[in-house]
Every structure is written in C-alpha cells, then in structure tokens.
Amino acid sequence: xxxxxxxxxxxxxxxxxxxxxxxxxxxxxxxxxxxxxxxxxxxxxxxxxxxxxxxxxxxxxxxxxxxxxxxxxxxxxxxxxxxxxxxxxxxxxxxxxxxxxxxxxxxxxxxxxxxxxxxxxxxxxxxxxxxxxxxxxxxxxxxxxxxxxxxxxxxxxxxxxxxxxxxxxxxxxxxxxxxxxxxxxxxxxxxxxxxxxxxxxxxxxxxxxxxxxxxxxxxxxxxxxxxxxxxxxxxxxxxxxxxxxxxxxxxxxxxxxxxxxxxxxxxxxxxxxxxxxxxxxxxxxxxxxxxxxxxxxxxxxxxxxxxxxxxxxxxxxxxxxxxxxxxxxxxxxxxxxxxxxxxxxxxxxxxxxxxxxxx
Numbered sequence: 001x002x003x004x005x006x007x008x009x010x011x012x013x014x015x016x017x018x019x020x021x022x023x024x025x026x027x028x029x030x031x032x033x034x035x036x037x038x039x040x041x042x043x044x045x046x047x048x049x050x051x052x053x054x055x056x057x058x059x060x061x062x063x064x065x066x067x068x069x070x071x072x073x074x075x076x077x078x079x080x081x082x083x084x085x086x087x088x089x090x091x092x093x094x095x096x097x098x099x100x101x102x103x104x105x106x107x108x109x110x111x112x113x114x115x116x117x118x119x120x121x122x123x124x125x126x127x128x129x130x131x132x133x134x135x136x137x138x139x140x141x142x143x144x145x146x147x148x149x150x151x152x153x154x155x156x157x158x159x160x161x162x163x164x165x166x167x168x169x170x171x172x173x174x175x176x177x178x179x180x181x182x183x184x185x186x187x188x189x190x191x192x193x194x195x196x197x198x199x200x201x202x203x204x205x206x207x208x209x210x211x212x213x214x215x216x217x218x219x220x221x222x223x224x225x226x227x228x229x230x231x232x233x234x235x236x237x238x239x240x241x242x243x244x245x246x247x248x249x250x251x252x253x254x255x256x257x258x259x260x261x262x263x264x265x266x267x268x269x270x271x272x273x274x275x276x277x278x279x280x281x282x283x284x285x286x287x288x289x290x291x292x293x294x295x296x297x298x299x300x301x302x303x304x305x306x307x308x309x310x311x312x313x314x315x316x317x318x319x320x321x322x323x324x325x326x327x328x329x330x331x332x333x334x335x336x337x338x339x340x341x342x343x344x345x346x347x348x349x350x351x352x353x354x355x356x357x358x359x
Contacts, residue, residue, distance in 0.1 A: 023168070024168060024169050024170055025170070027164065027165070027168050027169045028165060028169040028170045028176075031161050031164065031165055031169065031173075031177075032180065034161065035068060035158070035161070035177065035180070038066065038067045038068035038154065039063045039066045039067075039068050039069075040062075040063075040066060041066055041067045042062070042065055042066060042067075043065050043066065043067065043069075043129075043147055043150060044146055044147075044150060045136060045137055045138065045143050045146055045147070046065065046129070046135055046136060046137065047134055047135055047136070047137055050132075050134055050135045051065070065125075065129065067150065067154050068154055068158070069125070069151075070118055070121055070122075070151055070154065070155065071158070071177070071178075071181065072155075072158055072162070072174060072177050072178050073121075074114040074115070074117040074118040074121065074151075074155045075110075075111075075114045075155060075158065075159055075162075075174065076178060077114070077117055078110045078111070078113040078114040078117060079110055079114075079174075080247070080248065080251060081113065082106060082109070082110050083244055083248060084248065084252075087248070087289070087292050087293070111156075111159055114155055114159065115152045115155055115156060116152075118148075118151040118152045118154070118155040119148040119149070119151065119152045120148070121151060122144075122147045122148035122149070122150065122151030122152065123144050123145075123147065123148045125147060125151070126143055126144040126146075126147035126148065127144065129147075130143070158177060159174075161173065161177070162174040162176075162177055165177075170346075170347055171240065171343055171346040171347055172240050172343070172346060175240060175243070175339055175342065175343050175346075176343055178336075178339055178343075179336070179339045179340040179342075179343040179344075182333065182336040182337065182339065182340040183340045183343070183344070216315060216337065216341060220341060220345065240342050240343065240345070240346040241308060241342045241345065241346075242290075242293060242308070243312075243335075243338050243339045243342050244289065244293060245286045245287075245289040245290035245293065245309055245312055246286055246312040246315070246316050246334065246335040246338040246339075247335045247338075247339070248285075248289045249282060249285040249286030249287075249288070249289045249290075249312075249316070249335075250282055250285070250286070250316055250334070250335045252285045252289070253278070253281045253282040253285045256281060256285070257271050257278060257281065273320065273324060274320050274321060274323065274324025274325065278320075279317050279320060279321060282313075282316055282317055282320065283313045283316075283317055286309065286312055286313050286316060287309055287313065290305050290306075290308075290309040290312075291305070293305075312338050315334045315337055315338050315341075316334030316335055316338065317334070318334065319332035319333065319334030319337060320332075320334060
C-alpha cells in the first residue's frame with residue numbers, strides 16, 4: 001500500500017532533522033538558550049526576597065548576580081595573556097605552533113588560568129555583595145569560597161560549550177559567545193543614538209554616525225575580499241578573520257596610556273580617552289599587532305593584512321571618537337564591534353573548494 005502524503009511528509013521532516021545543517025543549528029540554538037538561562041539563574045547564598053526586588057527593578061542588575069555574570073571574561077583575559085606572550089616571545093610562539101600537543105598544552109594552561117581568574121573575581125564579587133545590606137544570607141569565608149567555585153564552574157562550562165560549538169556548531173564557539181551580547185545590544189544602542197540626535201548637534205552627529213557605519217562597511221568589504229582571495233587554488237581560508245589586532249591593540253594602548261599617566265601624574269590630557277594622542281596610539285598598536293601576527297605561519301592565510309587592518313583601525317578609532325566627540329549616551333566598543341562583524345561574516349558559506357582551517 002503506498003504511503004500517504006502525510007507519512008511521506010513526516011518522513012521528510014524526520015530526515016531533515018537528521019541532516020548535518022539541522023544538527024548544527026539545533027546545537028547552536030541550544031547553547032545560546034542555555035547561556036541565556038544562566039543569566040537568569042541567581043548565585044547561591046542570596047536572599048530570595050532581595051533577589052525578587054532586584055529583578056523587578058533592573059534586569060541588568062540581576063544579571064550581575066547570575067551564574068554567568070562573568071561571561072567569557074576570564075577566558076578572554078587568559079587568552080589575551082597567551083597571545084601577548086606569543087607575540088613578545090618568538091621561541092614560545094614557535095614551540096606552540098610546532099606540534100599539536102604543544103598547542104593543546106597551551107590551551108589547557110589557558111583554561112586553568114581562566115578558572116583561577118574566575119575564582120579570584122568570584123571572591124571579589126562575593127565581598128562586594130556582602131556589603132549590600134540583607135543580600136547575603138550567611139556572609140563569611142564559606143560564602144566567598146562558594147561563589148568563587150561557582151564562577152569557576154560556570155567558566156569551565158562556558159569553555160566546554162564554546163568547544164562544542166566550534167566542533168559541531170556554526171562558527172568559532174568562543175567568539176560567538178563573546179560577540180552575542182554585543183550583537184544583541186546593537187538595536188538598543190542604535191535607538192539610544194537616534195534619541196541623542198535631539199540633544200546633540202544634529203548634523204555633526206548624523207555625519208559621525210554615517211562615517212562610523214561606513215567604517216563597518218569597509219571592514220565587511222575587506223573581510224569578504226580576503227575570503228574571496230583565500231578561496232583561490234592553493235590558498236587556505238580560516239573560518240573567521242583575525243580579530244586579535246583590534247582586541248590586543250586596544251588593550252595594549254590602554255596599558256601604555258595607564259603607564260604614561262602614572263609617569264606624568266595624570267597631567268597629560270592628550271592621553272584621555274578620545275583625545276587625538278590616544279586615538280593615534282590605538283591606531284599604531286593595532287597596526288603593530290597585525291604586522292607581528294602576519295609574520296606567524298599560523299595566520300599566513302590572512303595576507304594581505306593591511307586592508308583588513310585599516311578597516312579595524314577605522315572601526316576602533318571611529319567608535320572612540322564618536323563616543324566622546326558626539327557625547328553619545330552609549331559607549332561604543334570598537335573592538336567588540338569588530339568581533340561581532342567577524343562572527344556574523346563567519347556564518348557566510350565558504351565557496352566550494354576552500355580549505356577551512358582555524359588560525
């Protein structure tokens with residue numbers, strides 16, 4: 001007896017559910033939902049009544065006392081230290097890239113350092129919560145250890161989820177978890193900037209926003225051009241453009257700025273955030289990081305580097321200048337926007353024949 005149309009349709013749906021694309025989509029959405037759930041689960045040892053009042057007052061304030069309050073921050077801090085070490089110590093970089101076992105050992109060191117950082121941050125958060133009257137049920141050493149271990153466990157879970165996303169999901173797992181909050185906040189930031197037009201000089205604000213959007217477009221165009229170039233025979237294409245120049249460049253610029261301000265007792269106004277000297281320092285550090293990384297065989301597929309590097313400089317410098325110059329009600333994180341754009345671009349399908357490899 002021939003199968004009915006309903007049976008054939010159900011069979012087609014079942015087969016579609018077993019397709020690799022559907023499994024990737026299901027895993028990715030599941031991880032994102034789990035991360036969202038973790039932002040709505042409070043830390044242990046807190047008074048439920050106070051938590052309820054915080055939830056009614058501000059969702060953002062509640063997320064700061066949730067299980068995933070630190071997000072991937074500890075992982076990013078440990079990865080940043082490892083990247084800086086690889087840049088400053090060429091033998092270490094060569095040793096790391098020589099064998100898979102060496103890279104795996106460094107990855108485990110990064111994970112261990114991130115768990116330690118999460119524990120230290122957790123202890124600091126616990127002491128801060130103890131200063132809020134009535135929030136902590138039983139303040140003391142046991143509560144601080146409990147929060148430190150909770151944050152360390154949450155960081156380990158996020159690291160595991162990021163690895164699963166990289167292997168079986170869409171794009172690079174860690175960068176996706178890093179960028180999703182930035183992407184989710186873009187509509188609200190855009191709304192706040194539109195509202196700011198009524199309190200700022202309309203023409204200057206509009207021109208500044210147009211220039212910044214143009215810089216984002218340049219970044220996308222440069223990244224797409226690099227992907228197209230990497231699709232040529234014999235080339236290798238990483239799944240995502242290299243975002244470390246923007247991230248490390250801004251971090252190193254902030255470190256140098258802090259050191260110079262300490263050396264001058266805070267007397268150099270040109271080093272203030274958004275000042276011309278600070279903008280120039282950010283641009284130089286991004287270019288320097290891109291140049292050093294381009295000499296590494298692991299990221300040789302990113303050549304030519306300068307179109308993409310200039311685009312990242314435009315975005316980071318433009319975000320800083322726009323935030324300060326136009327007195328926006330939101331703080332634009334240029335490096336975070338670079339990562340967000342890179343993650344969204346990584347979702348684009350690679351052309352047939354491209355060899356994908358993670359830098």
